[in-house]
Amino acid sequence: MTVAIDRATGKRRGGREPRPGPLQRLKHAYHKYWYAYAMIAPVVVVLGVLVMYPLVRGFYLTLTDANSLNSARRIGVNHIDATYKFIGLDNYADILWGPTAYDRFWSHFIWTIVWTVVCVALHYAIGLGLALLLNQKLRGRTLYRLILVLPWAVPTFVTVFGWRFMLADGGVINSALEALHLPAPLWLEDPFWQRTAAIMVNTWCGVPFMMLSLLGGLQSIDSALYEAAEMDGASAWQRFRHVTLPGLRPVGSTVVLLGVIWTFNQFAIIFLLFGDTAPDAQILVTWAYYLGFGQQPRDYAQSATYGVLLLSLLIVFTSVYRRWLARGEQQLAI
Amino acid sequence: MSTTTLDTSTAVTDQTPAASPARKVRRRGERGLAASFTSHGILIVASLIALFPVAWLVFLSLGPDKDDYLHPGRIFGRMTFDNYVFVLRETKFFDWLMSTLIVSLGTTAIGVLIAATTGYAVSRMRFPGYKRFMWVLLVTQMFPIAVLIVPMYEIMSELQLIDSYLGLILVYCSTAVPYSAWLLKGYFDTIPFEIDEAGRVDGLTPFGTFARLILPLAKPGLAVAAFYNFITAFGEVAFASQFMLDDTKYTFAVGLQSFISEHDAQRNLMAATAVLIAVPVSAFFYLVQKNLVTGLTAGGTKG
Numbered sequence: 020m021t022v023a024i025d026r027a028t029g030k031r032r033g034g035r036e037p038r039p040g041p042l043q044r045l046k047h048a049y050h051k052y053w054y055a056y057a058m059i060a061p062v063v064v065v066l067g068v069l070v071m072y073p074l075v076r077g078f079y080l081t082l083t084d085a086n087s088l089n090s091a092r093r094i095g096v097n098h099i100d101a102t103y104k105f106i107g108l109d110n111y112a113d114i115l116w117g118p119t120a121y122d123r124f125w126s127h128f129i130w131t132i133v134w135t136v137v138c139v140a141l142h143y144a145i146g147l148g149l150a151l152l153l154n155q156k157l158r159g160r161t162l163y164r165l166i167l168v169l170p171w172a173v174p175t176f177v178t179v180f181g182w183r184f185m186l187a188d189g190g191v192i193n194s195a196l197e198a199l200h201l202p203a204p205l206w207l208e209d210p211f212w213q214r215t216a217a218i219m220v221n222t223w224c225g226v227p228f229m230m231l232s233l234l235g236g237l238q239s240i241d242s243a244l245y246e247a248a249e250m251d252g253a254s255a256w257q258r259f260r261h262v263t264l265p266g267l268r269p270v271g272s273t274v275v276l277l278g279v280i281w282t283f284n285q286f287a288i289i290f291l292l293f294g295d296t297a298p299d300a301q302i303l304v305t306w307a308y309y310l311g312f313g314q315q316p317r318d319y320a321q322s323a324t325y326g327v328l329l330l331s332l333l334i335v336f337t338s339v340y341r342r343w344l345a346r347g348e349q350q351l352a353i
Numbered sequence: 354m355s356t357t358t359l360d361t362s363t364a365v366t367d368q369t370p371a372a373s374p375a376r377k378v379r380r381r382g383e384r385g386l387a388a389s390f391t392s393h394g395i396l397i398v399a400s401l402i403a404l405f406p407v408a409w410l411v412f413l414s415l416g417p418d419k420d421d422y423l424h425p426g427r428i429f430g431r432m433t434f435d436n437y438v439f440v441l442r443e444t445k446f447f448d449w450l451m452s453t454l455i456v457s458l459g460t461t462a463i464g465v466l467i468a469a470t471t472g473y474a475v476s477r478m479r480f481p482g483y484k485r486f487m488w489v490l491l492v493t494q495m496f497p498i499a500v501l502i503v504p505m506y507e508i509m510s511e512l513q514l515i516d517s518y519l520g521l522i523l524v525y526c527s528t529a530v531p532y533s534a535w536l537l538k539g540y541f542d543t544i545p546f547e548i549d550e551a552g553r554v555d556g557l558t559p560f561g562t563f564a565r566l567i568l569p570l571a572k573p574g575l576a577v578a579a580f581y582n583f584i585t586a587f588g589e590v591a592f593a594s595q596f597m598l599d600d601t602k603y604t605f606a607v608g609l610q611s612f613i614s615e616h617d618a619q620r621n622l623m624a625a626t627a628v629l630i631a632v633p634v635s636a637f638f639y640l641v642q643k644n645l646v647t648g649l650t651a652g653g654t655k656g
Contacts, residue, residue, distance in 0.1 A: 048481055054559045058474035059486065061467045062534050069527040070493050070501070077504035090507065149399055152392050159393075165639070166400040172638040173407055174588045176606045177627045181410035184620060189423040191409065223406070231642070280495040287590040291610070307499035311506075312595050319503045326500035333495050 081110050081324040087317035103320070110324040124325075131283065131302040134218065138285075139278045141222045143271075146229025151263075153230070154237045164234075171227035179291040182220045183207070186292075207292070210299035217300055221288050225281070229274055236270030237263070272344055279340075280333060303329055407631070414624035422620050436625035446626065448601040449608040452518065453587060456604055459522040460586040461579045464529035465537075469575065472537025473563050477549060493531040498591045501527060506595065516598040524596065525586045532585075533578045540574025541567065580641050587634065605630050 085103040092099050114124050153164055170178060185192050186206035193203035204212040240263065248258045289297075289305045295313055303325060311322025413421060416428035417435055440446050474480075475487060505524055506515070514520030544567060552562035568575075593604045600611065609630070612623035 052478070052480040055474050055478040055480040058470040058478075058559075058563075062471040062490075062530055063486075065467055065526060065530045066489065066493060069523060069530070070496070073501050073504040073508060073527075076508065077500060080503060080507075091511065149396070152396055155392065157389075157392060157396075163396045163400055167396075167403050168639075168642060169403050169407055169635070172635040172642065173631045174584070174606075174634055176588055176590055176609060177410070177631045178406055180609065180623060180627055181406040184413060184422045184624070185406060185409060187422065191422075191425060223402070227403075284495070284497045286498055287588070287606075290590060304497050304499050307497075308502065308591060311499075311503050319507070322499065323503040326497060326503065329497040330495075330500045333497070334492060337491070337495065 077323045078327060080320055081327050082107060083320050084109075085319040085323075087315070087319065090319060110320050111328075114321065114324055114328070126299075127301060127303050127306045130214065130300070131304075134214075134221075134302050135279055135282045137218055138221050138225065138282045139275060141218070142225045142229045142278055142282075143233075143275060145222065145226045147233050147267075149226070149230045150233040150237055153234055164231075167230060168227045170224050171231075175224055175287050176291055178224065179220060179288055182216075182223075183292060186216055207296070210297070213293060213297045213300040217289050217292060220292060221282065221285060224288065225278065229278065232270055232274045233267060236267045239270075240266035276337065276340055279336065283329075283333060410624050410631075411628050413621065414628045416621055419619050419621050422624075436621050437629065440622055440625045440629065444622070444626070445601055445603070445608065446629070449603050449605050452597070452602045453604040453606075455518050456521050456525070456593075457583050457586040459518065460525040460529050461582040463522065463526050464533040464582040465575055465579050467526075467530050468533035468537055468578070469568070469571075470563065471534040473541050473567060475534070476538045476541035477546070478559075490531045490535055494528065494535065496528065502591060502595065505592070509596065515596055516602060518602070521593065521596050521604075524592050525582075525589065529582045529585065533582060536578045536581060537571070537574055540571055540577070543574075544570055577641060580637070584634065584638070 082105055083103045084106050085101070089101065089103040091101040114120060149167060153160055153167075157163075184190055187193075188203075188205060188207070192206070196203045204215075206212050206216040244262050244266070245258060248262050253261065283302075284304055285302070286304050286308065289300060289302060290308070293300055295309070301309060307322050307325035307329065310318045310325065412425070412428065414436055415432040415434070416422070416425075417431060417433050418427070421428050475483070475490075501524075505527075509515050509520045509524070512520075514523070548566055548570070549562050552566045557565065587604075588606060589604075590606045593607045594610070597603055597607055600608075603611065605626075609623060609626055612619050612626065
């Protein structure tokens, strides 16, 4: 029984032996790795029961016409059995190219992409800007940092309501805009301004995380690199372009991936900011939730189908992103 | 810390400029007055933006009338803590506190306990199926709620776990467990391998090494994972809104919504409740925030 610690290389030590038969290999693997498997067993079991089983079941639901009227349910003491039936891939076909598919899926799809790209770009740009400012010798740096982290420290479901009061018609933002003789848009009613408001609030909530991570990344860049660049006569812009940005890539690529996943899945902000009043500002996640739980009868099958489509999108994106990074010999920190 | 660095830099520059009096020599990292002003200006504006919505919420919570948010000027004359008194005495605030704590602490405990050995195993050992397992851990973290909420709702209703704390805890564990494993792996990676080797030389089994040597060293990492689980469960909205039916079992995230989804919107009470919720969580957040960031980003894997 040797221990398979291999310093994160993932390669087995020593030369390659002739390949033994499958049964022998299984036995060998069992002897060699049984404690590793024993250690991951609790998580494997939990994931199997709490994630894989619901996932499989959810996938089956997408192949049926289940809704709240034909699912198993209990009225008083009477138990009513499920009566939904198997309809194959009809849900997928209906969502992707059925009648009014544009209004139901593609418009939300485009908005979700715009939402994710704009939000992550703003998070990154503002976060990087603030991180660069905080990375200098500056009086009161710690105080600034503590204040700037505040939007992350306060739970989102609390701050969203603060924003809702501020954005309401007659609230403080519109009062201020009117006092300056600027137009006061209907932030919570007009579709375009709803979207703007959602992006604004999400940017406000998401910048602190980016800022702190990028600040950590900046501080880990070797200052000798800056000295060398300066000796070679690099301007401030060149130092930023050729030292800072490449130095940030390991942290940057990780936080961008996390940011994309979190923003794409962002539920609380849009749901709490508008409730049911903004059909146009719903991203796919909140829209799927609306289909499954916000309307009567609840359309479980379609909601689950949206879920599966969303997950596939994310998995494709993550795989492409990782491969794209690996091509540049970048190791993603996640 | 910042003051000491400032002192040394000025002390050094005071000696240098004699050589070339015409041209001001600027040390690296030093800026002109204008650049300093710009930096401070931008940071002050950004701080105000970060601070204002929260400060506004606190301010509104002091106004006695539910429409005061439309006339903030009125609040100055009659600030009062009546909202807080009312929330604490007359609403279900303490019920919500209770259920929030049960659900969040339950998730935290289960998440960290189950994930600890796995975090260690994937940090130290390579086994067939390792890559696939890490991939599963990564993918489960990015599950949109829409994937699981419908089947979870069905399963929980079959097991009659809707409207029960256990049901919600189990749902949260579906994300908390893989996430904790991931975070803990990152922390275990920072503990030197030499410690494991020393343990092995002294005849400990892998389990013994983990339990006796690594676990005591990993307490800060466990704390961060626990805290992360706690705030995630604490702030979760979608599942809690659907899975809890009885208004004494609401978590804060649902209870807070109930102030405005009822027929009249009691915004002043809502603001007061929001402040009461936010203060302890934010205070705690500040205590651990530095570890949290390193845990989230540097908690990485190579390969």
